[in-house]
Ligand code: HEC
């Protein structure tokens with residue numbers, strides 16, 4: 001008994017000395033004590049295996065548009081630490097402890113469901129960050145789709161969108177104050193949203209070329225504050241200043257409308273489209289579904305600049321947004337309340353029909 005007590009007191013004094021006097025060296029330049037790395041890494045692997053979602057929960061990760069979206073986010077948020085395929089890691093990232101594995105190694109030992117868990121939750125005390133939005137999983141899967149494509153050797157890291165030759169974006173509007181916004185757009189938005197705000201048919205990325213400046217600015221603020229959740233857009237908007245948001249919104253709304261005619265409808269079901277048409281015009285027996293067109297068009301009378309036009313957005317994007325509204329996971333600007341009132345009585349079938357109807361309409365402002 002006595003001996004145990006003495007040992008316990010000695011251990012406690014030792015711990016106080018190490019922690020309280022700063023004797024434990026936290027320097028990232030010194031590796032862990034022998035065995036510690038093994039313990040940490042084994043604990044990490046087992047924790048991922050235990051908690052990852054099941055095989056059935058993994059969505060289809062093959063659509064190239066989903067992989068493109070994931071790659072766009074990866075370049076913004078992950079490549080600094082893990083590098084692009086075929087590229088070396090940054091020297092500063094290599095000086096971390098543990099050093100982030102190169103992407104090709106990072107994906108080697110894991111299945112998609114494990115990667116999902118790691119990207120969503122991050123890894124404590126390692127520098128691997130958690131996903132910024134905990135309310136949504138769909139955008140995490142986009143990144144997993146990219147990681148899976150890398151694992152299969154299908155993506156080698158070349159940029160998906162060709163950047164326009166230097167400077168000509170800035171000149172396009174012919175107005176000098178917009179030039180800095182053009183540069184921000186080119187460096188931080190173009191790879192996903194495309195040259196004129198049209199993402200070249202990527203159904204997961206909304207077109208911006210139909211949106212009014214006031215809605216773009218309010219949406220960017222909502223992403224920046226986290227009121228509207230999207231791990232991808234929260235990252236893209238997080239470091240924009242107020243003046244940059246205002247300038248970007250003006251820049252986007254003043255873009256050339258050359259690509260407004262480009263509109264890939266995909267396979268729509270005519271019956272659903274006409275059911276959506278009726279619903280959108282408020283022609284349903286369900287009294288609690290308001291007329292969508294009064295706020296979203298198409299209508300001949302001018303609408304508020306705070307209501308996004310839906311015509312010409314992809315069916316996938318519209319459907320996903322409606323599902324998010326319905327499940328209470330879509331926040332937004334201070335006008336989001338209007339949608340929270342419009343949505344509760346819509347069924348899944350109604351939402352599909354409405355998404356198909358608006359996707360069938362030619363893009364317009
Ligand atoms: C600040 C640096 C940093 C950033 C940014 C970062 N990671 Fe990591 N990541 C790490 C580190 C460090 C580890 C190793 C964790 C460990 O082994 O304990 C890691 C681990 C991983 C792993 C598991 C690798 C393995 O071998 O077990 C994957 C997959 C991964 N990261 C993907 C991503 C993705 C996708 C992003 C962007 C959304 C990202 N990481 C952003 C540092 C980073």
Ligand code: HEC
Pocket residue numbers: 069071072073074076184185188189190191192193204205206207208211215216217219220228229230232233236237248308
């Ligand atoms: C990695 C790809 C990616 C990048 C980079 C990106 N976006 Fe987005 N953007 C998206 C996706 C995906 C959405 C849909 C997010 C959602 O579900 O809320 C979106 C949504 C938006 C919306 C809301 C549109 C709507 O109809 O509600 C605006 C505005 C926007 N982005 C502007 C920008 C601007 C400005 C930049 C550059 C600072 C930018 N985005 C960078 C992918 C991206």
Ligand code: HEC
Pocket residue numbers: 206219280289290291292293294295296306307308310318321322331332333334335336338339342346354
């Ligand atoms: C009273 C006006 C109002 C009515 C009625 C209304 N909406 Fe909305 N809707 C809005 C506003 C405002 C937003 C933008 C909210 C935000 O992001 O802050 C919005 C956003 C949306 C979005 C997301 C668009 C995007 O680009 O992100 C969809 C999809 C949508 N509404 C569909 C519908 C449908 C379908 C109906 C009819 C059942 C409907 N809305 C009825 C005002 C309305």
